[in-house]
Amino acid sequence: MLEIRSARKVFYAGQADEKVALDNLDLTLQTGEFGVVIGSNGAGKSTMLNAISGALPLDSGQILINGDDVTNTPVHTRATRIARVFQDPMLGTAASMTVAENMLLAELRSTKRTLARGLNAKRLADYKERLSALGLGLENRLETKVELLSGGQRQSLSLIMAVGGSPDLLLLDEHTAALDPRTADLVMQATVRAVDNLKLTTLMVTHNMQHAVDYGHRVIMLDAGRVKLEIGGAEKANVTVAKLVEHFAVKTDAMMLGA
């Protein structure tokens, strides 16, 4: 379970271009729940994800994972419980290392690394099996350096790496935005399969309204650093793209009127 309690983050505080990125944001995600976060640029989506992952310290407020306060723990400590797939395929993998080594790094995310040999036969067989589920042929390229893979293959690898070991929380940061439509679809399908099978508590940021309609248990719309709208349950099942876009439109009109 993820709880964000009155999280506040202000950039350039006290200066002319002060920007309130998170304005006492409250958000709770139940264990096993799949939340989809939408919102216009500058609504605070990225700030929120960075605050959850620990990359950005909060000015005030708390972040709890399964009831434990992690507000003041660094990124690498939180990583034992949180897995993240970035928008940029380059960010989520170590390019100069092999596919198998990247899988190993992900497997060791939540355990203590020892001086035992990293890639043993048992692990390699396990990686082969897990990668074959993607159907991209990555299972035969374990010794290939990741820099030689395409963006889609890298992102698929990132996803397999992230869902392995069943993290307490999975953060998906527009993870299909940089991919072509067909690959984006493949990665999205793989995401949904993994999230469903493993019952992962997931928070996905997306600009793709169709994805927001099709996937997840709840749509969370952010605006100016707070939750503007939440659609869950039966209402979520009946929501349409047009209806979601409407909520953006209101805001845009308001901006054009100078309000």
Add this chain to the structure above:
Amino acid sequence: MEFLSSTFTSYMALVPVTLSQSLILAFVVMGIMIPFRTLHFPDLTSEGAYPLGGCVCGVLIAAGVNPALAIVAALLCGFLAGCCTALIHLRFRIHTLLAGILMMTMLYSINLRIMGKSNLSIFGSDSVYNWAPFVTPGFPASKIIIAGIIGAGVFLALNWFFKTEKGTALRAVGSNPAMAEAQGISVWVSTIVGVGLASAFSATSGALMVQSQGFADVNMGLGILINGLAALMIGEAVVGKQSVFRQLLAPFVGAIIYYQLVSLCLAAGMPPPDLKLATGLFVLAMLALPSLKRGRGAGGTPAREKFRE
């Protein structure tokens, strides 16, 4: 003909001495390779850590300390120096190269303080080379054996370490720090340990060199970094760097070839003062090669931060 044969004779006479030297200096090359290649932390500390190791070892041996113990002490001091460079970079966000220059400049004074003077002779003192089996002490063969044994040990140890879970994590920090952090690896700890380890090798090299030449000098590190870089590039050109094994072998192969080349140049009559210029031009040529192949003006003016490592 006369010139060729005399060059060849004087070169051949130097081969054993040069080989012993290059095996000792291979540790500096290792100390340069690890930050530059494995950690992507271009580091200049070796220029100060190498004489630091020499000075610490020299002073201890002059005081009658066991030569092996003196090397261990030098190694630890080098490790600390490397840790400081990494800390300066991480804590104050100072560019790695500048952090290294700061450290090496400060180390110069520290080295002088340690020795109390700029030059210290330990000629005739016990050294680790006297322990070489089967050979008469004092000859290059004993140095080749001892430095070779330590070098082989270091190579095997690193080749094993970089494939362990911890070693893989360390390499990940060099490959993609943001990703490493997201996979639960502390970038701080890895960088500090990694750069510390590298400087420890540089210091070890200095300590071995002091025992080999019988004196320590505060200026013994001058230009060692460019020599090491040249050696590293030759090694990588010969054995490649596609795998951990090859990347670790490159410093040793490179050091051996590089110092033989230098010895050949000297035997052919090149004035020693020109050596640094020649080495510098060589490194420049190696770095410029990819850009020359690509042709001029491609891609416009590069950003200042785009250092070629």
